Amino acid sequence: MTVQIDAMDRKILQQLQEDASQSLDDIARKVGSSKTPVWNRIRKMREGGVIGQQTVILDPDALGLEACFFVLVRTNAHEADWQKKFLKALRSRPEVLEAHRLAGEIDYILKVRVKNARAYDEFYQALIKEVAIYNVTALLSMEEIKNTTMLPLD
Amino acid sequence: MTVQIDAMDRKILQQLQEDASQSLDDIARKVGSSKTPVWNRIRKMREGGVIGQQTVILDPDALGLEACFFVLVRTNAHEADWQKKFLKALRSRPEVLEAHRLAGEIDYILKVRVKNARAYDEFYQALIKEVAIYNVTALLSMEEIKNTTMLPLD
DNA sequence: GCTGAAAGTAACCGGGG
DNA sequence: CCCCGGTTACTTTCAGC
Secondary structure: OOOOOOHHHHHHHHHHHHOOOOOHHHHHHHHOOOHHHHHHHHHHHHHOOOEEEEEEEEOOHHHOOOEEEEEEEEOOOOOHHHHHHHHHHHHHOOOEEEEEEEOOOOOEEEEEEEOOHHHHHHHHHHHHHHOOOOEEEEEEEEEEEEEOOOOOOO | OOOOOOHHHHHHHHHHHHOOOOOHHHHHHHHOOOHHHHHHHHHHHHHOOOEEEEEEEEOOHHHOOOEEEEEEEEOOOOOHHHHHHHHHHHHHOOOEEEEEEEOOOOOEEEEEEEOOHHHHHHHHHHHHHHOOOOEEEEEEEEEEEEEOOOOOOO
8 A cells, every 4th residue: 555665755755845836847857767657656655655744834923923832741531532532633733833742751742833921821721621731741842953854855 | 133923924934834836826815915025025934034945845764764763861060161062962863953042951852864773873872972872761752643844923 | 766758737927907 | 015917936736768
């Protein structure tokens, strides 16, 4: 079912990750191929779900989203019902950019982008009102050292 | 210096976030404007750095990157020199997708994408060999509940 | 599976309202 | 500031090899 990815595919993906707006001609030249084969590979990888959404990266500060928190969540409710409600809450909130279920002591980690600490508290209050949570630790980011969507393809 | 963003700009950004490949005409229609003004706004926001890189989101599993770790780092070396070396190491490693300096007990958080636990260990060993670290906790992601680059624009 | 060309579509950039 | 139209450039498809 899964598409097989070879070295040429990876080169193409690398180019698309770096700049999805460049023309097929440019990509073909850079990867040492030509338009049609590159286009066919891209089409296949899109259909196979290897290539997903095409998007732009926006500057959060310019949009007034100056605060970023990582939230460590511990729960004692491990029932399927509770989990379902919790996941639904996370997915419906646009300020939650990322959410993972973890192995070990801590059950979930969230990455939350908001205007300021006040806005985080409003998010937090709304969340714990919606679903019971045993323990929460919020880590405030002081400096974003690195933030990339580019996966390592070598 | 910073570009002023109004409601129309936000609508345009929303469209670009959702699908950066759609045509100017489509965007213009959806936001209730027309080509020229939309194009001018996009150009301004690009120049102003509000709109950054245009990219594609790839499926990590399809590329064999099936493990995701969040790494909590505590240090006791708070000298500028150590920090410089540490940041350089993080930025140079492509498996580090995200790195933040934090306020509080924990000094740094990293998000690392690798093939498997073995590959994580290799990354970890290489990192602590390069720079001294007081304490490290690795949190293994079992399930990616949500992962988006879309900032909330309302 | 590549080449090259042909057709359709969109970006870009003027002059005018 | 926005509308419109022309030009250039790109994407997408397809017949031939």
